Amino acid sequence: MTTDTLTSDELRDAWPVLSIDERLEALDALATREANAFFLKLSAADQAGLVGASPPEQARTWLQSLPPDDAADLLQQLEPELRAQFLAALDERTRREVGALLAYAQDRAGGLMSPRFARVRADATAQEALVYLRQQVRQNLETIYYGYVLDADQRLLGVVSLRELFAAPGERPVRELMHAEFVAVQANDDQEKVAHVLAEHDLLAVPVLDANGRMQGIVTFDDVADAVQKEATEDIQKLGAVEVLGAPYLQVGLWKMVQKRVGWLAILFVGEMLTTSAMSRYQDEIGRAVVLALFVPLIISSGGNSGSQATTLVIRALALGELRLRDIGRVLRRELAVGLMLGSILGVIGALRVGAWEAVFGTYGANWLVLALAVGISVLGVVAWGSLVGALLPFVLKKLRLDSASASAPFVATLVDVSGLVIYFNVAWWLLRGTLL
Amino acid sequence: MTTDTLTSDELRDAWPVLSIDERLEALDALATREANAFFLKLSAADQAGLVGASPPEQARTWLQSLPPDDAADLLQQLEPELRAQFLAALDERTRREVGALLAYAQDRAGGLMSPRFARVRADATAQEALVYLRQQVRQNLETIYYGYVLDADQRLLGVVSLRELFAAPGERPVRELMHAEFVAVQANDDQEKVAHVLAEHDLLAVPVLDANGRMQGIVTFDDVADAVQKEATEDIQKLGAVEVLGAPYLQVGLWKMVQKRVGWLAILFVGEMLTTSAMSRYQDEIGRAVVLALFVPLIISSGGNSGSQATTLVIRALALGELRLRDIGRVLRRELAVGLMLGSILGVIGALRVGAWEAVFGTYGANWLVLALAVGISVLGVVAWGSLVGALLPFVLKKLRLDSASASAPFVATLVDVSGLVIYFNVAWWLLRGTLL
Numbered sequence: 088m089t090t091d092t093l094t095s096d097e098l099r100d101a102w103p104v105l106s107i108d109e110r111l112e113a114l115d116a117l118a119t120r121e122a123n124a125f126f127l128k129l130s131a132a133d134q135a136g137l138v139g140a141s142p143p144e145q146a147r148t149w150l151q152s153l154p155p156d157d158a159a160d161l162l163q164q165l166e167p168e169l170r171a172q173f174l175a176a177l178d179e180r181t182r183r184e185v186g187a188l189l190a191y192a193q194d195r196a197g198g199l200m201s202p203r204f205a206r207v208r209a210d211a212t213a214q215e216a217l218v219y220l221r222q223q224v225r226q227n228l229e230t231i232y233y234g235y236v237l238d239a240d241q242r243l244l245g246v247v248s249l250r251e252l253f254a255a256p257g258e259r260p261v262r263e264l265m266h267a268e269f270v271a272v273q274a275n276d277d278q279e280k281v282a283h284v285l286a287e288h289d290l291l292a293v294p295v296l297d298a299n300g301r302m303q304g305i306v307t308f309d310d311v312a313d314a315v316q317k318e319a320t321e322d323i324q325k326l327g328a329v330e331v332l333g334a335p336y337l338q339v340g341l342w343k344m345v346q347k348r349v350g351w352l353a354i355l356f357v358g359e360m361l362t363t364s365a366m367s368r369y370q371d372e373i374g375r376a377v378v379l380a381l382f383v384p385l386i387i388s389s390g391g392n393s394g395s396q397a398t399t400l401v402i403r404a405l406a407l408g409e410l411r412l413r414d415i416g417r418v419l420r421r422e423l424a425v426g427l428m429l430g431s432i433l434g435v436i437g438a439l440r441v442g443a444w445e446a447v448f449g450t451y452g453a454n455w456l457v458l459a460l461a462v463g464i465s466v467l468g469v470v471a472w473g474s475l476v477g478a479l480l481p482f483v484l485k486k487l488r489l490d491s492a493s494a495s496a497p498f499v500a501t502l503v504d505v506s507g508l509v510i511y512f513n514v515a516w517w518l519l520r521g522t523l524l
Numbered sequence: 525m526t527t528d529t530l531t532s533d534e535l536r537d538a539w540p541v542l543s544i545d546e547r548l549e550a551l552d553a554l555a556t557r558e559a560n561a562f563f564l565k566l567s568a569a570d571q572a573g574l575v576g577a578s579p580p581e582q583a584r585t586w587l588q589s590l591p592p593d594d595a596a597d598l599l600q601q602l603e604p605e606l607r608a609q610f611l612a613a614l615d616e617r618t619r620r621e622v623g624a625l626l627a628y629a630q631d632r633a634g635g636l637m638s639p640r641f642a643r644v645r646a647d648a649t650a651q652e653a654l655v656y657l658r659q660q661v662r663q664n665l666e667t668i669y670y671g672y673v674l675d676a677d678q679r680l681l682g683v684v685s686l687r688e689l690f691a692a693p694g695e696r697p698v699r700e701l702m703h704a705e706f707v708a709v710q711a712n713d714d715q716e717k718v719a720h721v722l723a724e725h726d727l728l729a730v731p732v733l734d735a736n737g738r739m740q741g742i743v744t745f746d747d748v749a750d751a752v753q754k755e756a757t758e759d760i761q762k763l764g765a766v767e768v769l770g771a772p773y774l775q776v777g778l779w780k781m782v783q784k785r786v787g788w789l790a791i792l793f794v795g796e797m798l799t800t801s802a803m804s805r806y807q808d809e810i811g812r813a814v815v816l817a818l819f820v821p822l823i824i825s826s827g828g829n830s831g832s833q834a835t836t837l838v839i840r841a842l843a844l845g846e847l848r849l850r851d852i853g854r855v856l857r858r859e860l861a862v863g864l865m866l867g868s869i870l871g872v873i874g875a876l877r878v879g880a881w882e883a884v885f886g887t888y889g890a891n892w893l894v895l896a897l898a899v900g901i902s903v904l905g906v907v908a909w910g911s912l913v914g915a916l917l918p919f920v921l922k923k924l925r926l927d928s929a930s931a932s933a934p935f936v937a938t939l940v941d942v943s944g945l946v947i948y949f950n951v952a953w954w955l956l957r958g959t960l961l
Binding site: 102103127128220221224225231232249250253254261286289291297299308309312313315316318319320322323325326327328329333335336337341344345346349351352355356357359360361363366367373374377378380381382383384385387388389391392393395396398399400401402403404407409410414417418421428429432433436437440450464470486490496498501507508 | 540541544549565566657658660662668669677686687690691722723724726727745746749750752753756757759760761763764766769772773776781782785786788789790792793794796797798799803804807810811812815817818819820821822824826827828829830832833835836837838840841844847851854858861862865866869870873874877887896902903907934937938941945
């Protein structure tokens with residue numbers, strides 16, 4: 088592909104399929120200002136790829152153009168030697184700021200924050216604070232829409248918004264305007280907590296404090312908007328029984344993709360082997376009535392499907408805080424009721440299927456009615472059981488302090504497949520004794 | 525529960541399990557200011573419940589306290605008669621604004637927007653614009669951090685941020701400072717589009733234009749943060765083969781819950797009936813070698829699981845814009861390769877299982893090696909096929925302009941169950957002819 092004639096928009100479209108050399112070539116062909124704007128919009132992983140492959144001078148320019156929090160994210164994607172080398176090339180202020188951020192994991196408040204926030208003095212008047220904020224506007228601050236009041240030990244005393252400064256009489260001191268009961272997060276809080284706090288209080292930015300209450304920086308809403316998306320992506324991937332990819336689909340190498348998927352797949356496969364063991368206990372019954380085997384996939388999958396529904400709903404409700412551990416009793420009662428209703432509906436459909444085939448093709452002979460009954464009752468039992476297990480599992484994992492999103496739909500389906508077989512063959516044996524069996 | 529002694533925080537915790545009467549009683553017991561703050565934080569559905577059950581005077585006070593966009597959301601939750609009645613009770617300005625918003629669906633830009641944005645004149649100086657914004661600060665505007673420049677026909681000419689006004693020399697005219705190439709959305713754009721635009725450009729608010737380019741209002745980042753969460757929830761529910769609940773889990777009535785789940789479950793159940801038909805074609809083979817039936821759940825579920833993985837990854841990548849329709853060829857080649865690798869690993873495990881049981885229990889007799897081979901090859905084929913189908917389906921749905929998230933994991937599993945059976949019995953027949961069969 089010739090990439091040196093692409094416009095910025097065309098480049099954005101073509102980006103995922105370009106090699107690193109093509110990307111550099113295409114950026115090189117853009118006007119400097121456009122290329123810089125394009126670079127700023129890229130993911131940290133993409134930025135790191137470009138910086139790692141560029142001549143030192145260009146790499147340094149790009150790194151220096153990023154806000155400290157984004158520069159830290161980029162450096163975290165590089166090999167340790169390369170990271171140290173680039174860090175050393177930064178100007179002193181940026182190096183100090185970025186170094187502090189690198190001390191925190193990328194998914195913590197401390198790793199997301201920017202140290203460039205606006206400070207105001209408590210004894211300044213509203214008018215003075217406004218003039219001061221206006222002077223700081225060229226300082227590359229993350230936002231000037233909040234002013235933070237700190238004491239001599241860098242402890243946060245209060246927060247005042249530019250809007251409040253605007254609304255106040257000019258001579259009113261900041262001390263009287265600021266919110267001394269502000270919302271803040273700890274540097275070690277994870278990004279989901281930060282996202283939740285920002286959304287709950289409709290804030291543009293939230294201050295980040297260290298263990299001693301000293302202010303370290305702010306996390307802004309746009310840093311966290313990405314985090315919310317990412318969190319949902321991770322939960323969705325776990326629900327599909329995939330380990331979190333951590334990168335766009337097409338950018339994960341083939342072998343890496345196999346690694347991310349083989350673990351759960353192998354666990355589920357070994358678990359599902361229990362169906363073979365379970366069925367072999369009924370081998371004689373199947374030998375006498377092969378027809379029994381024909382309904383096995385139908386019956387066990389109905390339990391797996393109702394289980395997937397229940398587990399999906401409960402996992403998402405837990406993630407959103409709609410459900411808590413203590414709701415378990417209520418949820419299980421609900422799912423049992425819903426499962427019995429769903430199972431009755433499917434059970435009737437299943438029994439009708441047997442009746443219909445008998446009426447049209449004469450498939451099942453004299454015992455069709457008992458067979459229809461066995462299928463219907465088994466489906467009822469398996470669907471209700473599936474709903475119950477699917478709802479229970481996320482609670483159990485959460486109680487054990489494991490990630491409840493790991494109760495993936497396939498995991499629940501596998502659990503229910505094994506127990507569903509036992510339900511089915513017991514119902515069949517009980518109903519068909521003396522006739523088919 | 526006695527609810528008239530709860531603090532605001534306790535009330536928030538207890539909220540989901542309280543009846544409407546208990547909720548009113550608890551709010552009544554809070555200080556007015558606290559009760560109002562609490563009310564403002566509730567979901568539109570919860571607010572509507574309270575307003576609908578309150579005496580007219582209290583209902584009107586609450587409604588009037590909401591910004592127009594939130595008031596419109598609330599009214600949209602009420603029955604038409606009640607909605608008209610409450611709308612009539614609002615003051616004239618609010619009634620006009622809310623009425624305009626009600627013309628749009630709640631998940632469109634027009635339904636999310638607030639008509640209360642700050643206007644600035646193009647020929648004003650930066651200093652004049654700042655003074656003017658400062659005067660408007662008490663006007664209950666959604667944000668004063670952006671000023672919008674309109675012409676006489678209410679068409680948007682440009683946007684300038686408060687920060688830019690701050691940074692500019694005071695005598696510079698707004699005309700020279702404003703961005704004439706601004707980002708905007710159409711009133712009919714859906715909320716996902718709006719969320720994407722805000723995040724992509726790191727904006728606090730985006731202007732909403734009607735079909736004639738006239739400015740109707742702005743959507744702010746906090747309106748859309750909720751929309752992003754909601755969208756992820758909807759995708760997750762669809763992946764679990766549940767129709768979108770549209771309300772917190774515990775607030776969906778039992779019968780409603782059955783309705784949301786029975787549709788997909790019944791479709792999947794009827795689809796899975798094809799497994800019964802498929803297996804009955806091999807009834808004679810099963811009769812001769814019951815052992816074949818024992819591996820059916822193991823083999824078809826391995827295809828369902830690999831299919832769930834592929835469909836989950838592809839659906840999320842499509843939703844995030846990481847993949848587009850034209851990537852289909854690349855994705856299918858990748859999934860075939862990944863599927864063959866995964867299938868080889870699982871196939872070997874499956875064959876070893878047969879060998880191990882034979883070695884320890886002598887389960888399968890003289891033909892154990894061919895049986896092991898049949899199981900291993902079938903698993904390889906079914907897993908690769910599952911990955912391929914799972915990846916293909918979301919593309920097909922998207923191409924047909926259907927919602928690609930409907931390619932739920934259970935849906936893919938059902939498809940693969942049926943075809944997996946055919947693969948298995950054909951491999952078995954081909955390998956076991958003359959020995960077991």
